[in-house]
Amino acid sequence: xxxxxxxxxxxxxxxxxxxxxxxxxxxxxxxxxxxxxxxxxxxxxxxxxxxxxxxxxxxxxxxxxxxxxxxxxxxxxxxxxxxxxxxxxxxxxxxxxxxxxxxxxxxxxxxxxxxxxxxxxxxxxxxxxxxxxxxxxxxxxxxxxxxxxxxxxxxxxxxxxxxxxxxxxxxxxxxxxxxxxxxxxxxxxxxxxxxxxxxxxxxxxxxxxxxxxxxxxxxxxxxxxxxxxxxxxxxxxxxxxxxxxxxxxxxxxxxxxxxxxxxxxxxxxxxxxxxxxxxxxxxxxxxxxxxxxxxxxxxxxxxxxxxxxxxxxxxxxxxxxxxxxxxxxxxxxxxxxxxxxxxxxx
Ligand code: SAM
Ligand code: SF4
Numbered sequence: 001x002x003x004x005x006x007x008x009x010x011x012x013x014x015x016x017x018x019x020x021x022x023x024x025x026x027x028x029x030x031x032x033x034x035x036x037x038x039x040x041x042x043x044x045x046x047x048x049x050x051x052x053x054x055x056x057x058x059x060x061x062x063x064x065x066x067x068x069x070x071x072x073x074x075x076x077x078x079x080x081x082x083x084x085x086x087x088x089x090x091x092x093x094x095x096x097x098x099x100x101x102x103x104x105x106x107x108x109x110x111x112x113x114x115x116x117x118x119x120x121x122x123x124x125x126x127x128x129x130x131x132x133x134x135x136x137x138x139x140x141x142x143x144x145x146x147x148x149x150x151x152x153x154x155x156x157x158x159x160x161x162x163x164x165x166x167x168x169x170x171x172x173x174x175x176x177x178x179x180x181x182x183x184x185x186x187x188x189x190x191x192x193x194x195x196x197x198x199x200x201x202x203x204x205x206x207x208x209x210x211x212x213x214x215x216x217x218x219x220x221x222x223x224x225x226x227x228x229x230x231x232x233x234x235x236x237x238x239x240x241x242x243x244x245x246x247x248x249x250x251x252x253x254x255x256x257x258x259x260x261x262x263x264x265x266x267x268x269x270x271x272x273x274x275x276x277x278x279x280x281x282x283x284x285x286x287x288x289x290x291x292x293x294x295x296x297x298x299x300x301x302x303x304x305x306x307x308x309x310x311x312x313x314x315x316x317x318x319x320x321x322x323x324x325x326x327x328x329x330x331x332x333x334x335x336x337x338x339x340x341x342x343x344x345x346x
Pocket of ligand 2: 040041042043044047048085086087117139342
């Protein structure tokens with residue numbers, strides 16, 4: 001099942017300023033997600049297989065290469081950057097990278113942010129704040145230690161709680177990301193909203209996307225958020241609000257709570273018509289859509305011809321951006337793409 005077809009504005013025949021990235025369908029691309037590593041200390045069941053083969057170090061961009069590419073993308077019109085992975089905080093030089101990119105804040109770059117599983121947040125929260133990061137997303141699919149260990153294949157929830165405490169005392173605003181999983185955490189969705197509200201966090205629920213082989217059938221645990229929203233409404237009326245954070249989540253206020261509820265619905269409600277995102281992998285490939293294999297490899301051009309050789313490739317990538325993803329989930333259907341979310345960057 002896929003969502004309803006989005007409608008698109010035709011490309012206007014006007015000359016756009018050079019520092020504006022616009023795709024062939026007229027969508028303004030202002031948000032770059034950088035996957036700084038494909039590695040992770042957890043193995044979430046919906047994301048990775050238990051045994052993963054990661055890239056050798058020499059195929060991964062160096063800190064300096066990522067920082068120079070970020071400089072170029074900001075000069076070309078990117079206004080928001082999210083550092084992600086894999087788990088960005090397993091990369092040793094992550095806070096140096098954040099600091100390097102953070103220099104652009106207020107001078108081209110409007111926001112630098114990060115998505116993390118939280119296990120190493122306690123060690124990094126202050127440095128991330130010093131680098132200019134003010135909001136982070138922390139993934140947490142269960143509040144129950146055993147269930148958390150099950151979903152992450154052996155994660156220790158105490159590290160995440162410690163990380164969340166450190167984030168709060170560093171001054172970072174937190175949004176929790178929870179992938180809604182039938183038969184695994186569906187009974188925890190209401191408790192999670194209430195807990196987030198008590199902690200001063202927002203919550204975003206995400207539909208599981210068919211990306212890469214995990215060794216398990218995602219169909220068994222796919223939970224449409226249309227169904228979840230109906231269930232929540234029986235307890236707390238939801239009101240759509242205009243709040244946007246630049247990503248795909250559609251936000252709702254929750255009656256009786258301060259916490260906002262975001263819904264990311266790639267399967268039940270397609271959001272591609274106003275997609276503003278592009279992604280770079282830690283290997284230096286630009287992907288214009290999570291759900292397609294088309295990409296442009298920047299690394300070879302960069303290592304042989306420098307940033308000048310990269311610039312035309314950005315324009316080529318823009319032309320590759322598809323109208324929409326082709327995610328489908330159902331018994332016997334293969335994942336839309338073989339890459340895991342962790343390699344493209346969530
Ligand atoms: N390791 C970090 C984390 O877990 O937050 C950052 C990378 S992770 C790939 C980014 C987000 O993608 C997380 O919120 C995770 O739950 C989500 N995610 C991973 N695989 C997914 C999938 N197949 N479908 C939906 N969300 C997924
Ligand atoms: Fe690691 Fe994040 Fe994927 Fe979980 S969702 S396995 S924490 S990259």
